[in-house]
Amino acid sequence: MENITASEIAGFGVGTLLLCATIAAPRVDSFISASQRSSLGMCRKCGDLKIIACSTCRGVGSVKEGGLIRFSFMDDLYQLLGGDETGVKTIPCTKCGAKGHFRCPNCSKAQ
Numbered sequence: 403m404e405n406i407t408a409s410e411i412a413g414f415g416v417g418t419l420l421l422c423a424t425i426a427a428p429r430v431d432s433f434i435s436a437s438q439r440s441s442l443g444m445c446r447k448c449g450d451l452k453i454i455a456c457s458t459c460r461g462v463g464s465v466k467e468g469g470l471i472r473f474s475f476m477d478d479l480y481q482l483l484g485g486d487e488t489g490v491k492t493i494p495c496t497k498c499g500a501k502g503h504f505r506c507p508n509c510s511k512a513q
């Protein structure tokens with residue numbers, strides 16, 4: 403259910419990339435902080451996951467057609483609760499090629 407907050411923020415279309423990047427990371431960051439990662443010899447960027455969640459689609463691989471701004475928090479909440487899509491179409495995310503993530507630039511450089 404923690405996605406509700408992320409969807410709410412993204413739903414307002416505020417801050418766009420910076421905000422989304424912050425939202426996309428918490429799954430890793432909630433377990434291991436960046437400083438802990440480096441002291442453990444892990445990749446600071448991805449925590450040795452080798453992938454980074456896409457900031458545009460928030461790791462889903464698809465985005466709502468028409469962008470994020472026109473959809474309210476209630477629409478997102480409704481969908482998260484398993485409701486109908488209320489006519490909202492999703493299109494493949496062009497930023498990540500609908501994968502939902504990128505290869506970590508740090509790790510792919512090292513290998």
Ligand SMILES: [Zn+2]
Nearest residue numbers: 445448506509
């Ligand atoms: Zn990495």
Ligand SMILES: [Zn+2]
Nearest residue numbers: 456459495498
């Ligand atoms: Zn994406």
